[in-house]
């Protein structure tokens with residue numbers, strides 16, 4: 001490995017897990033600097049080893065506290081863990097960045113944990129891409145597990161969930177917004193449902209409610225979504241959750257398709273597809289040709305259906321198809 005990268009001393013240091021190099025690489029990817037593309041090309045031969053776990057759920061359900069307990073257990077097993085905390089963009093939750101840092105600070109001194117916060121407001125439209133790249137660079141730097149924490153509120157969270165091998169949807173007891181948010185679609189992405197704060201009243205009721213909602217869902221033959229009760233504050237249920245995450249990972253690794261560990265092809269395809277989409281969009285927006293305005297006019301007049309227009313634009317923007 002070393003000989004191959006003699007011309008890239010930064011890559012050798014990154015692959016050895018040097019924190020300063022990893023931090024710099026993440027910043028370059030996050031800000032899409034000129035170095036970003038060199039970093040991506042450099043790390044791709046080395047990805048596909050980390051297990052990627054997503055924790056999502058409404059604000060305040062205890063995701064950070066739960067992630068904290070989860071990674072403490074992983075560190076005790078001697079594993080290296082990367083954490084990406086995607087902060088809510090709402091100004092109402094502006095304190096979350098600091099809150100997350102403080103709660104996770106207990107691990108900061110541990111050489112085996114690397115935590116990075118990403119502010120979603122800085123990544124309009126590109127949050128999932130930034131997150132995917134940071135996952136990859138943490139993976140290349142030798143993290144055994146990469147945890148992504150997001151607030152389950154919109155499309156970007158669903159996209160981020162696609163990056164994770166195992167999606168943990170967290171809610172807390174009660175009939176409030178959490179259940180509503182879950183009903184609104186987050187349930188669909190859950191591999192594991194957690195009712196956190198099970199030290200509070202109504203937890204058992206919420207578990208029953210979720211189980212009955214799950215019974216209406218089409219389950220895959222390989223995996224029946226479990227509902228786990230935890231109290232991140234008291235540390236109960238976290239060992240069980242860790243075991244279930246491991247089992248889910250084992251199950252998805254055995255599948256021929258999907259995001260099981262060791263299937264980096266899917267991740268490269270996603271990266272290429274996203275980048276290709278960006279390129280096509282850029283080319284189309286800069287294209288002042290007659291053909292483009294003819295297509296737009298035809299759509300405006302109702303003479304061409306949307307899907308046909310898209311097909312023509314895609315074909316026209318790919319040089320190989322011209």
Ligand SMILES: Nc1nc2c(ncn2[C@@H]2O[C@H](COP(=O)(O)OP(=O)(O)OP(=O)(O)O)[C@@H](O)[C@H]2O)c(=O)[nH]1
Nearest residue numbers: 058059060061062063064065096196197231232233
């Ligand atoms: N009673 C109880 N409180 C908890 C538990 N887990 C977390 N909390 C509390 O719930 C509050 C929110 O916890 P966080 O971990 O910040 O929740 P979060 O989901 O990460 O919040 P955001 O990142 O802002 O969306 C804090 O005051 C925690 O101490 C639990 O298991 N039981």
Ligand SMILES: [Mg+2]
Nearest residue numbers: 063064096100
């Ligand atoms: Mg949090």
